[in-house]
Amino acid sequence: MAYGAERIDSEPVRSWLTDWDWLDDGWGENAIDIWNDVREQCPVATTERYGRAFMPVTMEAVRQIANDTENFSSIWVNVSRPDAPRTPAPPITSDPPDHHGHRRLILPAFNPKTVAGTEEDLRHFCRKLIAEIGDSPTADAAVQYSQHIPVHGICILTGLPEEDADLFRDWIYKNFQLAPKDNNVRIQVMTEMGAYISEILKDRLANPKDDLLTVIANAEIDGKEVDWNIKVGYVRLQIVAGIDTTWSAIGSGLWHFAQHNDQVQRLLAVPNDHELWQTANEEVLRYYAPVTMARKVVKDVEVSGCPMHAGDQTLVTFPAANHDPAEFENPGEFILDRQNNRHVAFGLGIHRCAGSNLARLEMIVAFQEWLRAFPSYSLDPSKKTTWANGQVRGPRVLPVLTGR
């Protein structure tokens, strides 16, 4: 199934400087140009569409917000209607001092050794998807490939059932692209996910397995049992943070390489363990960083000369910071072997991505298998790529000519 067709009506953006909207149709495909235009005029854009909400576009402003947990709370990590009901999904929605205990609980499941152990499985899975495309001259690199790989990875590491992949993707789509403007959709997704996760956790209490779901079902912090609602939130986060993020990164990379066969040929000329694959992976993350987070402003504060007030919302626009010329030489150029690439695609500060090892592995394996299978693939000029707007940005329909 392809995601992204349904749209909530809203007026087109009048000015990206004073009326930005991450659910505007223009955002998905054009976000990098939008951020660059705004940055030339001002480090922080505003909107009144979700109450007052800000969009910083420089590394300096993004760094200040991400590192300041006193003035900016993670209790709201998505810019939505201010009356939107919010559910906890820790550690991402928690602030100090609680954040540390939540993070410590889930982090071991994503340690480098455990993640590295999934490589063969992931490779095999990618090959299976490619075999299903077979000798077809056309394919959809999002629908037939990128959307499946992160679900497989997250299910291996957490114990979630992969046969429910369509359900997870449907919740993700509604949660990120419809719910910010529609509280009914938000409540529907919250209720359905809550009931589904509760069932699974209850099952793990009765039938423990060697997986993260069992750890979560029995979770304690400092010897005290964790509230059920929070346990459900841990699993909710695995689903919403671990799937469309990497799906978008893989899709964006494949969209890029489809248009830069010279770079594909450079990669194919070196073995999989060559450094060029690593630098290319990091450059995809920098250039096409899919995840924009948000914070609730909890005290009056100034960011790059822009006053923000308690109760306002602000994006933490990590992808825009990755294109700041004050931080990166030639940020608009995709440089396959870029050195010292200190991008913030995975965030920074205490909430830095807990799944970055897994995301990096899924991406590199997905690129290696696809490019070696389809060394001369290209975008299909007769069809259109469609992009997800909002918090997680990436191709959802990606028609290609396979070269076969």
Ligand code: HEM
């Ligand atoms: C390319 C893929 C990914 C990108 C770009 C990405 C990006 C991010 C970013 C920017 C944050 C910071 C949040 C903030 O500051 O509020 C974050 C946090 C997080 N990510 Fe990822 N992520 C990716 C994949 C994953 C995967 C596969 C998982 C696995 C479940 C995951 C789990 C998490 C968790 C649990 C947090 C919260 C950490 C905390 O609050 O301490 N992410 N991610």
